[in-house]
Amino acid sequence: MAASKACSSSAATNFKVFRGTFVHSTQEEALVILEDALLGVDSTGKISFVEKGPELEKVSAKFGFNPSAVTQLSPQEFFMPGLVDTHIHAAQYSFAGTALDLPLLDWLQTYTFPVESRYSDLEFARQVYTHVVKRTLRNGTTTACYFATIHTDASLLLGEIANDFGQRALVGKVCMDRNGLHEHYKEETQESLDETSRCGNTFYIININITHFSRYPLVKPVVTPRFSVSCTSELMLKLAEVARNNNLHIQSHISENMDEVRLVQELFPESESYTDVYRKHNLLTSKTIMAHGCYLSDEELQIFHQTGSSLAHCPNSNLSLCSGLLDVRKVLSHKVKLGLGTDVAGGYSPSMLDAVRRTRDTSKALKIQDPVHQTLTWEETFRLATLGGSQGIPPQPKPSFRAFWS
């Protein structure tokens, strides 16, 4: 969307400075447009200052850069924050745009699990993962929260590829120890735990002083129980322990489709709700991202608020699989963190701009059902696709200095 042609080459300091229009969001204002602004980026890639363009002389003296080395955007260009895809199945990119004629549970069994089972083949994995990372970057997704498959080596490969192409990513090796529904696509409980640890350990290099650093600096592992339909209680409890002991994000699915909600009630009759299942298994933390949530009650949303867990709204997938319509206003009224996700390949488009459009479409469909519903504005959906997503996936914290993957 916003690209600069000119490039400063002889800056006197380490700052790279741009002048032009900048568009972003804050908590207070959904869309802020800064015209003729100066933006300085330091040598680590972090924004150091935003100042007024007409004050170039004063600002260059203050920060010590050469004013003639500033990159000037053209009047048609502008900068905006990177888009954050809070939920995308990298492995399903191979069939994106096809196979959308079945409801969720049949869709998983008929199309999804057979394709995901192919990722023991690393050459196939390399091809698809390279395509999905390049495509999402081209569409402006600078951060993505990926589901891979149950295969550790292919999941690690996805991390390597995202890092090499310069995309920040959370990468989850998928865990599922029941209802795999496919002969070649299932794990034993202990195997799932061991492979989750192997995946996490390989993402990090631990040196003899027990400090550790990331093998792929832009990438972090995320603990990924697929959903409670495909995980036993034992697996979920132990994965929660892994996440807690290592301060990791958790991702899963919740309340996407009514048949799925009913099945979870049957599988966990002692739980009050779908949300209660995850709460009882310690999987709802301030670093948890749950996809969908179409049928969450007020009580369940309160639990999300209390635990600080966030939701990934996946409108393309919700419509394509006829799963449901998430009422974003209701979620926000409970002060639950919410970002947008493409949910490839339940969603047919890998573009976050499409997720923005479908978020508006869903909101309008809700208004057709109930004229009192207040449609989301473009400005609000822009904020959800950028700042909203970054709340669930904050910038990489400095690594903590302790042993890893206990």
Ligand SMILES: O=c1[nH]c(=O)c2nc[nH]c2[nH]1
């Ligand atoms: O949209 C979805 N895609 C998936 O792969 C999946 N697995 C469980 N629930 C799911 N929902």
